[in-house]
Amino acid sequence: MPLTMDVFNDDAFSVINLTKGINETTYKPGRISSLGLFMEEGISTTAVMIEKRKNGLAIVPAKARGAEGTPVTGDKANAVAFKTTHLPLVAQILADEIIGKRAFGTTDQEMVEAVVNRRLQKMRNAIDVTIEFQRIGAIIGKILDADGSVLLDVYDAFGLTQQSHSLKLGTESTKVRTKVREGIRMSEDALEANVDGYRALCGRIFFDSFCDHKAVADAYQRYNQGEMLRNDPRGGFDFADVRWEEYRGKLNGQKFVADDKAYLVPEGVADMFVTNFAPADYMETVGTDGLPYYAKQEPGRMGKSVELEAQSNPLNLCTMPQGIIELTL
Template sequence: MNLQDLFTVANLTAAVNKLPAIPGKVGAMGLFDEKGVTSTSVIIDEREGRLVLVPNTSRNDDPAPVKGNKRKRRTFETLHLPISRPILPSQLQGIAAFGQESATAPIATVINDHLQDLKNSIETTREFQRVGALRGQLLDADGSLLFDLFDEFDVQQKSVTVALGSPNTNVRKACLDAKRHAESKLGGVMVTGFRSFCGPDWFDAFTDHAKVKEAFAHYQEAQDRIGGDLRNGFTFGGIQFIEYDVTVSGQRFIPADVAQVFPIARGVFRLFNAPANYNETVNTLGQPYYSKAEPRKMGKGWDLEAQANPLALCLFPEALVELKAG
């Protein structure tokens, strides 16, 4: 294989998708159902009465009819996340062993190293979008608003201030109310649990509250015995609270004084991947990552690009609950 063949869309895209991804906490949970689409837009149909209870009927009778549901159709454009860097001749020159006839394998290693760096930045951005879907607002790299899912689905955001500074606050009741609210908005969707990603200020105030401290002390003792990290999850009131203290390019993924509560349920969170904007990928099924390279001016190396075209959505944003430390 010559050098030109290494830089085709097919070879680079295959390579970048095979390279290890380093997912964040949301990506590692497998919460989002991920699928490829053939267009750059995603159409979401919302039907009233998503689930119904089927009545018991005599075997000799006709089945109970289901009324036609009103339908709302919404269109979302997928994001376009390209990033590039040059590969210069000096980075490829002299890497073959003395007397070696072909330098293809070492050059492939150099290319993969560059691709890995680009992929890591893209995966961090995909994680940022997944967290945005959990919070109901998708943000750009500069913090500007891309999609407000509460506005898009015409629902109200549920935000509750919990007075963690007061020892009399019933924190368990606040947790139960958050769960009940989410369950009431899911229309019968099967929920297997609840989790919350917390900023550091919330987590510290929460675990130090008078009505939480004793439970946290018992949990802490158990974690000390097995050498666990206390920030990786503390269950209280039926919600697993996990500290999520990540800031990239000045953007904090979860506000410091917030605990974002969300349900664990299939079909609630989706991640769509659209095809890249290359001639070779028009109308093909989208993949998580793409890559391509082209020669630089005067043949002085190559410009290597990697990109993703994701759209992370919560289809039930009304079921998300934001708890703010008060």
């Protein structure tokens, strides 16, 4: 192999160090990732069993002292299997990309590492966007592939039907706060769990219709001298104890949230949103807990290039999908 490519035989470019490098590159989060909704955890397998329990709470009947207590039975449970997705990317670094950028007969490893790290950063960015796409899909109820085909229908998998609620924004006399409260109650009844708060992720038409509705506009007419009515509110504002924001994610021309819909999302519910990472399909990773990203390299044909691979193997899932309410106009 030419000296210009021999540097890749250095331990700095081993699967361990490349994997460490791609996990340490600058993270440019999408909106869902930045909210911290999803709990991340590595797993040692490529599938996850989610056990669904119906937690029953009941009033304990009063009895005479010394009487036999009321029996408590176990919760009914059923398990549903989910597979992680395999997201591999490949790239090629040609000898011509590094030859001439250093003195012949030297191994300026720092320069070569910079080329590798730039390529790993591009690969990681692509994986990050895909994970964001899958996470909003888990919230909406359908996780899609890059071509728009359905990888996972969350509601079908759990045998559930998505809950939908209209805010009647097309009617001026609608009491919007009341309609929002009805949606919150639908979620609370489905969850039977403690909720820290709610956030509504809105498509652009829905968001504009909500902001412009008389009941909402009137509520902010006197707040801070009507500041929200003068400025762009898409970054988010509070109404009826819900944080409303426009979600602008898009991939290959496909919007993550439909223009005329919004999704009422509970926050702070334990184990509701999970991201599990399975190990890479390398011999080195067998029996280990998965990491968010992996990278590996091998020499190309005739020593003219080095081939890079980066991959992630995530499962992004909402384990309590009926707690999310689809909001319509």
